Amino acid sequence: MPFKVGENVGTYRVMEQLGQGGMATVFKAYHAALDRYVALKVLHPAFLGDGDFIARFQREARVVAKLDHPNIVPVYDFAEHDKHPYLVMKYVEGETLKARLRNGRLSNAEAVEIVRAVGAALTYAHAKGILHRDIKPSNVILANDGQVHLTDFGLARIAAAGESTISSDVMLGTPQYISPEQAMGKRDLDDGTDIYSFGVLVYELVVGRTPFSADTPFSVVHDHIYTPLPLPTSINPEVGMQVERVLLKTLAKERADRFESVADFVNAFERAMKGEEVVAADAIPESTITRRMPDEAAAPVVPPLDPDAGAPSVSSGSSASAAPVKKRRRWRWWYLIPIGAVLCACGFFGLVVLGGLSEENQPEQVEPTRPPVVDAPPDDRPDNPPPDGEPQDILEDQFYQEQLDDALANLEENPEDPGAYLWAAVAFIDVGDEQSATEIFEQGAVLFGEDPGYFFGAGDLLLDRYYGIPALEMYGRGVESSGGDRLPPELRDRIQQALYFAAEDDNAPAFFENLDLQPGPEQPVPANMLDAIAARVTLYFDTPEAANAEIDEVLQRDGNLPVARLVKAEILLNLGAIGEAEEILQRLLGGPSMQSWIRSEAEFFLSILDQY
Template sequence: MTDDLIGKQIGGYAILGLIGRGGMAAVYRAHQVSMNRSVAVKVLPRQFIDDLTYMQRFNREVQIAAQLEHRSIVPVHDYGESDGQPYIVMRYMAGGSVDDMLNAGPLRLDQIVQICAQIAPALDYAHGKSVLHRDLKPSNILLDDIGDAYLTDFGIARILGEAPGSTITTDGAVGTPSYMSPEQAQGHPLDHRTDIYALGVSLFEMATARRPFEGDTPYGVAVMHVTTPPPSPRLYNESIPVSVEQVILKALNKRREDRYDSAAALAAALRTAVEAPQASPPPDPQPSAPPPIEIQPLAERPIPAPVYPAPSAPSLRQVPPASVPKRKRRPFRLNLWVGAMIGGVLGCALLTVVVGIGLLIVGTSTSEVGPGETPTATADVTPSAHARALVNETAAAVESATPRTPTRRATAITNTPVERSGPSGTVIFFAQRPITVDGAPVEAYNLYSL
C-alpha cells in the first residue's frame, strides 16, 4: 500500500518515514520543527475515520495515556487532527521494540531480567490507577537509545470501575489472541492479573523466540489459552534454567489465583531465579531426596561407645558350612623294583632251605641202607613229621616276610603237586600257592618230602 504521508507535514511535524503499522494505526518517525527533535507520530488511517469504534479507541488512548506519568511509560507530547485525520505525538524510541529484538532469536537472561524489572513497575503503576492494559506484548514494549524499556499502546486499555458499555473497549473479548489470558479470551470480568498472564507470555517469547500457543486461526489460539497447559520453555531452549522456567509457568497458570499477585513480585522472582536458582522453590512438591551423608576425616570422627545388642532369636536361615575340598586318596602302589628285590631275596631264602632239607634227607637215607643194598622207593608217601614241621615253618616264614599292602588281594590257594626227583630216589612235592600282589601274580610253594 502506497503511503502518501511520507514527506508531508502534519501540524508542526514533518513525516520522515514509517516505523510500523498495526491493526488500527500507523506510526511514523517525524521531526518536530518547533522543538528541533525527533518524535513518533501515531496516525489513524483515513479508511477508519468514519468508523466510530476506531475513533473512540483512538481518543481513549489519548485520555488514558495523559493520566499516566511514569518513567517507564512512553510519554505523550501532543494530540491533534490534520485534515480530519487524528494523530498522537509521542516520544521517539530509537531502540525499536522487543519484538524487533526477537528477530535475532531468544534474548539473554540478563536482558530479560532488565526488561521485566523496568516494565513491571510501570504495569503496577497503571494498575494502581485502575487501568488495565489488556494488550501487553513484545511489540508494545519499546526501547530507547540506551536500551531502557518502556510500556506503550493503551489503545484498548480499560479503566476498572467503569460501568459496562460506557466505552467500546469494555465489550466482548478484546486483545491479541496470542497474549490473552483465559478469562480475557472467555469474556469474563478482568482484574490486574490478566496483565500478569500477558507478561508471562511475553517472558516465554523472550526466552524462546516463540509463543507458547500457536495455531492456524486466532480463535484456535484463544481456545488453547483456555484449555491447553502451557508447554515447557526448556522444550524450545534447553539453556533456560529450571528455576526461570518455573517462574514463567507460574505466571501462565490458568487460574488467576495461582499467578503472581503483582508484576513486581513476578520481576523479583525472575531475578532471584536467574541470580540464585537454588533459592527458587519448585511449583509442585516433589519427594525429597535423602540428605547427603557427611564423611568426616578419620582423625575427627568421635569414637562411639560400644553398644551390645540384646540377644535375639536365631535366624531360621541356616548358613551352609564352607565346603572343604576332599583330598583324593592316592592308591598305595609298591614300586616295581622294590617288589622285584623282595621277591629275589625270598627266592634265595627258599632255595637255601630246600637245598638244606634235601641234603638232610639224603644223608638220612644213606645211613639207613646197608652195605651192598640197592636203595628202593617205598610206597608210603606220607611226609615225615620232621619234614612237615620244617615245611610249615618255611611256609610261615615266607608268608610273614611277604609285605601286606592295603590293595593286595590273595587269590584262592590251590595245592598243585609238582613232582621232582630228589637225590637217592627221594620224591619231593612242591605245593604251588599262587597269590596276587598289586595285580601281579606271585607263586609261592609249600614243600613236602616223601
C-alpha cells in the same frame, strides 16, 4: 494512507511511515518550533464508524497522557487532522524487542533487565488503575541509549473504549500473548490479565518461543483457554526448574492462581534466575498443567493473527463473505493415502457402525508380527535459513522435532505401552510426516488390535485436532474390535461430532457419498442429523444457497434439531444474514440442554459475528 510523507499535520511535518498495524499507522514527524522528532500514531479509519468515538478518544487520551514513567513512552498530545484522530508520542531511536529476537536469543542478563523495566512500567500503570491489554515484544522498544520502554498504553486503552467493528476484535490482544479471559471476551479485566500476557513474553525470552503457535487465530486462543502450558524445560532444557515454576504460576488459566501483582512476578523471576527457590512444586496451579474442558468456559473470541502485520479487513456489519467460515486447522494430514484407501479404512465404520460400505472395501489384514520401530524422518531443512525467514517457524519446527524424538525414545523404552504408539503417531503428524504416522499406528494396531481402547484413544486424539474422517475410522475399528456390541452414549456423541467436523475435510464429498445408512435402533446418527451434516458439506463444497435449501428441508421435518439449527446459522453467516444467524444461535443457547460440542460451536459462531 491517512497522512502523506511531506504533509503538514498541525505543527508537525510528516517525514516517513514507520509501520502499520491492525489499529494504527505510525509516522515519524518533525516539530520545527521544538526542533525534535515525534511519532504520530493515526488510528484506523474503522474507529470512525462509532459516532461517539472521538469524545471517548479525547477522554482516554487525557488519562494515558498523564502516565509519567521512565519506562513508558510518553504521550505528548492528541488531535485530529482531516477527521483522522492521532496521538503524538515521544520518538525513541532504537528497535523493538520483536526485531531484536529475530537476531537470536537474549542473554540471561538482558532478559532480566527487560523484565525488570517492563515490570516497573506495568507496576506504575496498574497503580494508576490503567491496564495495558496488549503486551507483546513489538510494544517493547530497546532504545539506542540502553533504556527499555513499553509503548502503546494509549492505543490499547483508547481502542478498548470504542464500539467500532475493529474495537470489538483487535484490542482483545494479540493471539500469541492473549490471556484466557481476554480470549473468552470477558470485560472484567484486571491486573491479572497483563500479568498473563507479560508472562507469555517472559516465556518467549527464556524458552525461545511462545507457548502456543498455530496457523489460525482460533487455534492459538483455544490453546490459551484449554491446553496445558508446554513445560519450558521440555522445550529448552537450559531453563532452570525454578524459572519453570515461576512461569507455570504466572501463566495459570485462572487469574486467582497467578501472582497477585506484577512486582511479585518480577521479584520471583529475578530470584529464580539466580537459582533461588521461590515457588514450591506443590504450589503449581492445577489450571496450568491440566486440560480445561470446553464446557467450563466460553468459546474463544478471534482477533486477527498478528495486528502488526497489517490492517484487518473491515466490513459494514451487514454483509459477509460468501466463503465458508473455515477454522481450526493446525495440520492437514492423511492425504498421502488416496481417497479410495481412506474410504477403505473407513470400511470398518461403514460396516460395523453405519452398515454401509461394500465388502470389497475392507482393509487388508496385517500379519501379527512385531515390526521395527520407525526411525525419525531425516531433517532436510537447510542449516542456514534465509535471512528473511521467520525465526518463530524455525523454532516451532525444532520444537515438534524434539517432541518427535522424545516420543520415539519413549516408544523404544516402552514397546508394550499402547499409548506410546499413539503418542509417536501424533508426533509424526505434527511434523507433517503422514506416512510414518500411519505406519506407527498400524504397528500398534498389530500388537493391541484386540483392545478397543487403542482405537477409541486414537479417535479421541484425532477428534481433538478436528480430523473428522480419520477419527471416524478409528472409532469404527474400535467397534469392530469390541465385537460390535451396543454403543455407549459417549461413543455415539463422539461419532456424531466427528461426522460434523468431517464435513470440512477435503475428502468430505466422496466420503459422504459412499455412506449408506441403514435404519435401526443401534444407529448412532439419526437420519435428520446426517442430512443436516450433509448440508454442511454442501456449504463447504458447493454454494451457501444450495446448502440453505437442504437445511430448510431438514428443519421442516424437525425444527428443534440442535445440529440442524447450528448448521442453519452457519449457512446464514455465509449468506450475510447476520441478524438471523445471531437470533438462531441465541435461541439455541437459551433452549434445552444439548450436546456440549454443539453448544461450543454455537458459542464460537457468536464470538465471530463482529468480524462481519
